[in-house]
Amino acid sequence: MDRVRVRYAPSPTGHLHIGGARTALFNYLFAKHHGGDFIFRLEDTDIERNIEGGEASQLENLEWLGIIPDESPLKPNPQYAPYRQMERLDIYKKYTDILLEKGYAYKCFCTSEELDAEHERQVAAGKAPKYNRKCCDLTPEQVKANEEAGMPYTIRVKVPEGKTYEFEDMIRGHVSFESEDIGDWVLVKANGIPTYNYAVVIDDHSMDITHVFRGEEHLSNTPKQLMIYDMLGWIAPTYGHMTLIVNEERKKLSKRDESIMQFISQYKEDGYLPDAMFNFMALLGWSPEGEQEIFNHDELIKEFSEKRLSKSPSMFDKDKLKWVNNRYIKERSLDEVVDLCLPFLKEAYDLSQHDDQWVRDLIAVYHDQLSYGKEIVELVSLFFEDELHLDDEAKEFMKDESIPQTLKVFKEKIMELEDFTKENIQACIKATQKEAKVKGKMLYMPIRIATTGIMHGPDLASSIMLLGKEKVIARLEG
Numbered sequence: 001m002d003r004v005r006v007r008y009a010p011s012p013t014g015h016l017h018i019g020g021a022r023t024a025l026f027n028y029l030f031a032k033h034h035g036g037d038f039i040f041r042l043e044d045t046d047i048e049r050n051i052e053g054g055e056a057s058q059l060e061n062l063e064w065l066g067i068i069p070d071e072s073p074l075k076p077n078p079q080y081a082p083y084r085q086m087e088r089l090d091i092y093k094k095y096t097d098i099l100l101e102k103g104y105a106y107k108c109f110c111t112s113e114e115l116d117a118e119h120e121r122q123v124a125a126g127k128a129p130k131y132n133r134k135c136c137d138l139t140p141e142q143v144k145a146n147e148e149a150g151m152p153y154t155i156r157v158k159v160p161e162g163k164t165y166e167f168e169d170m171i172r173g174h175v176s177f178e179s180e181d182i183g184d185w186v187l188v189k190a191n192g193i194p195t196y197n198y199a200v201v202i203d204d205h206s207m208d209i210t211h212v213f214r215g216e217e218h219l220s221n222t223p224k225q226l227m228i229y230d231m232l233g234w235i236a237p238t239y240g241h242m243t244l245i246v247n248e249e250r251k252k253l254s255k256r257d258e259s260i261m262q263f264i265s266q267y268k269e270d271g272y273l274p275d276a277m278f279n280f281m282a283l284l285g286w287s288p289e290g291e292q293e294i295f296n297h298d299e300l301i302k303e304f305s306e307k308r309l310s311k312s313p314s315m316f317d318k319d320k321l322k323w324v325n326n327r328y329i330k331e332r333s334l335d336e337v338v339d340l341c342l343p344f345l346k347e348a349y350d351l352s353q354h355d356d357q358w359v360r361d362l363i364a365v366y367h368d369q370l371s372y373g374k375e376i377v378e379l380v381s382l383f384f385e386d387e388l389h390l391d392d393e394a395k396e397f398m399k400d401e402s403i404p405q406t407l408k409v410f411k412e413k414i415m416e417l418e419d420f421t422k423e424n425i426q427a428c429i430k431a432t433q434k435e436a437k438v439k440g441k442m443l444y445m446p447i448r449i450a451t452t453g454i455m456h457g458p459d460l461a462s463s464i465m466l467l468g469k470e471k472v473i474a475r476l477e478g
């Protein structure tokens with residue numbers, strides 16, 4: 001096999017979203033598995049829709065995830081540069097001239113009004129709309145006259161008749177399309193800018209791209225691209241069209257869907273870890289051979305095989321992402337988790353009453369449980385609120401008649417404590433057990449609810465220590 005070269009080719013019309021990141025990731029894993037190159041290139045021909053900073057943001061987010069391109073506009077290989085389509089217009093022009101000269105393409109002077117009217121007429125007649133080839137057989141003289149009259153034109157490909165375009169898709173197997181279902185489509189728009197289906201062929205060929213993994217929405221574009229390869233006498237790359245990513249209601253992810261954060265930057269902002277995202281996204285439409293689900297970057301490269309890409313839609317399971325992220329957080333040192341959480345805590349709470357050690361101890365209590373950085377804010381809220389808000393279950397529990405006595409004894413022990421350490425607090429709980437003659441749930445739960453307001457939380461003695469003597473006594477009195 002030739003050296004594997006794959007590419008991710010976003011339009012800089014938006015930021016890196018989940019679907020794009022998954023496409024980039026699978027191309028990247030495939031390239032690295034085969035010791036090949038991963039290229040980042042831009043389809044920036046939709047000038048009006050390009051956004052300021054779109055390219056940089058795509059690249060930054062990819063790199064944050066650990067998907068580092070071997071070539072990009074910022075890291076060009078002179079053999080293949082430039083990497084932005086708008087800087088490649090002369091390259092497309094060269095091939096357009098060849099296609100025109102060989103009679104594979106022609107200039108079309110139809111106005112959009114004419115095209116719209118024809119479209120409506122065909123639809124009204126119950127036909128699938130396609131270009132009526134009005135300009136296909138213009139004589140060279142007519143073309144010249146139109147051009148001299150300054151009439152704008154597009155360049156259309158003359159779709160061959162009676163041809164079947166077929167290919168072996170790495171994911172879907174054998175796929176075929178009939179040329180009669182395809183109208184003469186536009187290669188170059190009136191402003192001289194090529195369309196996606198045309199430019200992508202020239203780019204993939206001239207950049208020696210060997211394999212293409214892309215979204216299934218491009219499956220029906222493939223025959224259009226294959227006909228250009230045919231006309232120019234080139235060999236097309238091997239394609240793999242990936243299935244959709246759907247939400248928990250089995251609907252295609254879309255920007256309007258508020259149930260899932262769409263952009264990689266949002267996960268970064270909420271304190272998800274890049275290596276966990278990398279791992280989680282690799283499982284969106286690909287599965288490893290065994291049961292193992294946690295794989296680091298290099299393990300994924302080693303394990304990846306296009307043969308195990310899924311043929312059915314993959315669900316973006318937010319709870320699974322949290323689970324994966326938690327697994328990675330647990331592996332991090334406490335220092336790293338403190339760095340992850342601190343900005344969120346600072347933003348949410350006034351920490352001026354507490355020293356660094358207290359903040360560190362607070363985070364340590366949640367280290368094993370934390371799913372993502374920002375989650376720390378809700379987890380620790382009980383340490384910052386003045387009033388506790390018990391839920392119904394907790395209120396119900398606190399009705400047991402043994403509880404006032406248990407809490408009274410515990411409060412007395414706590415008031416006597418000079419050194420408010422975890423060990424001493426633990427000893428107070430033990431002493432309460434003896435004196436109030438309660439144990440197990442009837443000992444721990446009243447103390448937990450009365451001091452923290454919740455029935456399930458981190459280690460009780462640590463929580464009480466972090467709350468501080470004053471607050472604990474106030475809560476026991478309240």
Ligand code: GLU
Pocket residue numbers: 009010011043200212213214215218
């Ligand atoms: N810019 C296209 C997209 O983002 C690339 C399609 C392709 O990979 O051919 O969907």
